[in-house]
Amino acid sequence: xxxxxxxxxxxxxxxxxxxxxxxxxxxxxxxxxxxxxxxxxxxxxxxxxxxxxxxxxxxxxxxxxxxxxxxxxxxxxxxxxxxxxxxxxxxxxxxxxxxxxxxxxxxxxxxxxxxxxxxxxxxxxxxxxxxxxxxxxxxxxxxxxxxxxxxxxxxxxxxxxxxxxxxxxxxxxxxxxxxxxxxxxxxxxxxxxxxxxxxxxxxxxxxxxxxxxxxxxxxxxxxxxxxxxxxxxxxxxxxxxxxxxxxxxxxxxxxxxxxxxxxxxxxxxxxxxxxxxxxxxxxxxxxxxxxxxxxxxxxxxxxxxxxxxxxxxxxxxxxx
Amino acid sequence: xxxxxxxxxxxxxxxxxxxxxxxxxxxxxxxxxxxxxxxxxxxxxxxxxxxxxxxxxxxxxxxxxxxxxxxxxxxxxxxxxxxxxxxxxxxxxxxxxxxxxxxxxxxxxxxxxxxxxxxxxxxxxxxxxxxxxxxxxxxxxxxxxxxxxxxxxxxxxxxxxxxxxxxxxxxxxxxxxxxxxxxxxxxxxxxxxxxxxxxxxxxxxxxxxxxxxxxxxxxxxxxxxxxxxxxxxxxxxxxxxxxxxxxxxxxxxxxxxxxxxxxxxxxxxxxxxxxxxxxxxxxxxxxxxxxxxxxxxxxxxxxxxxxxxxxxxxx
Numbered sequence: 001x002x003x004x005x006x007x008x009x010x011x012x013x014x015x016x017x018x019x020x021x022x023x024x025x026x027x028x029x030x031x032x033x034x035x036x037x038x039x040x041x042x043x044x045x046x047x048x049x050x051x052x053x054x055x056x057x058x059x060x061x062x063x064x065x066x067x068x069x070x071x072x073x074x075x076x077x078x079x080x081x082x083x084x085x086x087x088x089x090x091x092x093x094x095x096x097x098x099x100x101x102x103x104x105x106x107x108x109x110x111x112x113x114x115x116x117x118x119x120x121x122x123x124x125x126x127x128x129x130x131x132x133x134x135x136x137x138x139x140x141x142x143x144x145x146x147x148x149x150x151x152x153x154x155x156x157x158x159x160x161x162x163x164x165x166x167x168x169x170x171x172x173x174x175x176x177x178x179x180x181x182x183x184x185x186x187x188x189x190x191x192x193x194x195x196x197x198x199x200x201x202x203x204x205x206x207x208x209x210x211x212x213x214x215x216x217x218x219x220x221x222x223x224x225x226x227x228x229x230x231x232x233x234x235x236x237x238x239x240x241x242x243x244x245x246x247x248x249x250x251x252x253x254x255x256x257x258x259x260x261x262x263x264x265x266x267x268x269x270x271x272x273x274x275x276x277x278x279x280x281x282x283x284x285x286x287x288x289x290x291x292x293x294x295x296x297x298x299x300x301x302x303x304x305x306x307x308x309x310x311x312x313x314x315x316x317x318x319x320x
Numbered sequence: 321x322x323x324x325x326x327x328x329x330x331x332x333x334x335x336x337x338x339x340x341x342x343x344x345x346x347x348x349x350x351x352x353x354x355x356x357x358x359x360x361x362x363x364x365x366x367x368x369x370x371x372x373x374x375x376x377x378x379x380x381x382x383x384x385x386x387x388x389x390x391x392x393x394x395x396x397x398x399x400x401x402x403x404x405x406x407x408x409x410x411x412x413x414x415x416x417x418x419x420x421x422x423x424x425x426x427x428x429x430x431x432x433x434x435x436x437x438x439x440x441x442x443x444x445x446x447x448x449x450x451x452x453x454x455x456x457x458x459x460x461x462x463x464x465x466x467x468x469x470x471x472x473x474x475x476x477x478x479x480x481x482x483x484x485x486x487x488x489x490x491x492x493x494x495x496x497x498x499x500x501x502x503x504x505x506x507x508x509x510x511x512x513x514x515x516x517x518x519x520x521x522x523x524x525x526x527x528x529x530x531x532x533x534x535x536x537x538x539x540x541x542x543x544x545x546x547x548x549x550x551x552x553x554x555x556x557x558x559x560x561x562x563x564x565x566x567x568x569x570x571x572x573x574x575x576x577x578x579x580x581x582x583x584x585x586x587x588x589x590x591x592x593x594x595x596x597x598x599x600x601x602x603x604x605x606x607x608x609x610x611x612x613x614x615x616x617x618x619x620x621x622x623x624x625x626x627x628x629x630x631x632x633x634x635x
Contacts, residue, residue, distance in 0.1 A: 042495035043466075142583070156584050157359070186358035187522060188581045191566040195580055213496055216525075216568030220575070243570050257500035259529035260569060264548060267507065268500040268529070274465055275495050 002073045003030040004207045005054075005092075005175050010067035012046075012053045019279045023049040023062070025231035028305070029224075031175065031207040038218040038239065039211045041228035042275050047211045050228075051177045054209075055094055056084050071175070090120040093168035095197075097180040099160035103152040109163045110136075110148035116170040135166040139196050158189035162196065169200055176201065177209045182217070194221055215258060219243055227251050230276050230286030233305070237312035247314045249291045285317070293318060340365050341540035341591075342379070344616070349483065352510065352517040354531030354548070356524055356563065360585055361537040363520050367486045370518065371403055372396070384483075401431055404477035408489035410469035414461040420447075421457035424475045431480055446475040450505060467498035471505070478509065486518045491526060503529065524567050528552055536560050539588060539596040542616055546623030556625035556634050558601045595628070603633055 012024040024046045031037050039047045053064050056076060069076040076087065096102040104112055110132055117128040129148075136144035139162040152160055161181060168176060178197060182190035198221065201208050210222055218225055218239060225242045227235040227250065235248040246252045253271040255261065262268050273290040284299040285291070291298065295317055303320040305313045340362045347353050355363050368374045370381055372388050381388045383399060391399060407413035414423055425443045428434055434442060444454045450471040461469055470490065477485055487506065491499040503526065510517060521527045527534065528548060535545040536559060544557040555561050562579040569575045581600045586592055594611045598604040608628050616626040619635075627633070 042497060158584060187524065187566040188358060188562055189584075191578055192580055214568065215496075215570055219570040219572075220568045254496055255570070257497055258570070259500075259503070259525040260571070260574070262529065264529050264531075265507070267504045270500040270504060271497040272501075274467065275497065 005031040006070040008068040036208040036222040038222035038225040045228040046231040092175040093173040354527035357537035362540040401480040404482040406487045544625040556630040
């Protein structure tokens with residue numbers, strides 16, 4: 001039985017004045033219905049561009065150069081734009097990081113939730129309004145009938161994020177992509193938002209791609225994890241395996257550098273150096289410069305992904 | 321205490337916004353006090369009050385025994401060397417039109433501490449100490465990454481040999497692997513220069529790592545304060561409990577039962593009666609919590625909390 005979503009060898013490049021930027025460079029993963037995949041990495045690793053590529057929201061100078069994105073077995077990259085418009089917001093939905101800049105500031109929030117319902121599910125205005133009120137209640141917006149006519153600027157960050165979730169889920173998508181949904185929010189609001197996403201995902205048996213740099217959120221909210229570095233996935237496994245048996249030096253470095261892993265006051269373990277500039281286009285493994293376990297092969301060529309134990313994949317010369 | 325007078329609504333109804341409301345805090349030399357709390361709790365306003373950037377509406381700020389309000393112009397000017405600040409956003413806290421060497425050395429010039437070659441040497445020394453290289457002297461901020469810009473901000477703060485550094489969310493805008501580097505740098509500098517820190521952050525794991533003592537703020541008031549381990553393991557306030565339970569942990573054993581607080585922060589324009597936290601508190605009881613504001617009291621040695629039921633709930 002095919003997976004709900006299968007991404008194969010996805011490659012997205014940006015042709016800039018300063019050179020060619022390989023933002024996503026051969027990414028593979030699968031997502032089943034009801035499953036949560038965490039896409040983890042630091043700035044510039046390609047996680048957001050991967051998400052935008054899946055939604056086919058890449059604009060020039062960006063271009064999806066190759067690969068397949070199979071939703072229920074159908075390759076989205078081969079579909080005409082009119083078909084993609086039926087997919088976005090309907091079968092695959094997205095929640096963005098900054099709710100204020102992602103909501104339309106001149107439309108009332110009720111309207112924004114209704115938009116998808118009117119467009120994709122072809123409900124009448126009355127039906128759409130009913131359903132929107134219900135959705136706003138489900139995402140925990142108190143007195144939704146009163147807030148329905150509010151503009152986004154009247155709502156707090158947590159509330160706006162809930163409106164985004166309501167909008168994203170209005171058409172009961174098969175896949176939800178959440179791009180750093182709680183980074184801009186306070187920790188107690190973060191807990192509320194994650195709880196809502198989790199509950200609605202279970203209710204609708206959605207697949208969820210959770211993009212984050214917070215490993216604690218990964219630990220508590222995902223089934224599988226893909227760690228990205230310099231446009232590639234460097235480790236991919238069940239979340240428990242990644243956190244408690246990390247294999248790639250970058251994954252190990254990230255986990256070890258967390259304050260929760262070191263006693264207060266003692267120096268944190270660090271990964272030396274900087275997050276890479278993808279324009280540099282160095283041959284070999286992108287992590288080599290910062291790696292404590294580098295060997296001769298690392299500078300020559302980047303290794304292929306290898307399944308080291310069942311379901312646990314690593315891209316590293318230690319295991320090739 | 322800092323009350324802002326603000327007008328709301330089209331007809332300008334006059335209201336008070338009590339950003340900081342009756343805060344008592346002390347910080348010893350060489351100590352790091354971690355200040356945690358969510359948006360709108362008043363921690364940034366408190367930082368500015370301590371810096372003397374805004375005047376208090378009531379109460380006082382005293383530095384090394386001298387009240388800020390009582391300082392004459394010269395003393396005030398001297399005070400500016402003693403307390404420095406590191407900001408959250410490494411992108412907007414550096415003047416984009418000044419070279420990095422100039423940014424770091426500016427305060428040295430203003431305070432007449434040194435000039436010319438001596439100043440340049442001192443700036444280079446600072447740059448190297450914070451992990452930059454001397455070639456960076458003539459570069460502009462936009463040429464650097466976030467982590468490097470933050471290092472520039474730290475060098476700038478250190479230039480005048482302050483006693484106290486207020487770090488307002490110094491690492492939250494940085495990537496994970498860079499956060500660890502900057503945290504270690506701040507710890508080293510603290511030891512080396514015997515600095516005191518007021519460390520403001522919303523990431524409680526970072527606060528815990530850096531602080532000797534912790535203060536938790538809610539709606540302009542301190543609701544709990546005490547030693548780091550005491551507050552983290554033996555908290556005495558329901559808000560602290562909820563904040564701590566919200567931290568996502570990698571280790572399943574460390575995870576606590578998550579307390580999901582209902583609702584949003586009340587508007588600081590109309591804070592709740594009685595205990596400010598009662599509207600979201602899972603343990604709030606009538607009539608006490610609804611009507612009587614709990615005072616910040618010493619519940620155990622050096623550990624203060626403002627809750628009517630600390631003993632019943634947590635001991």
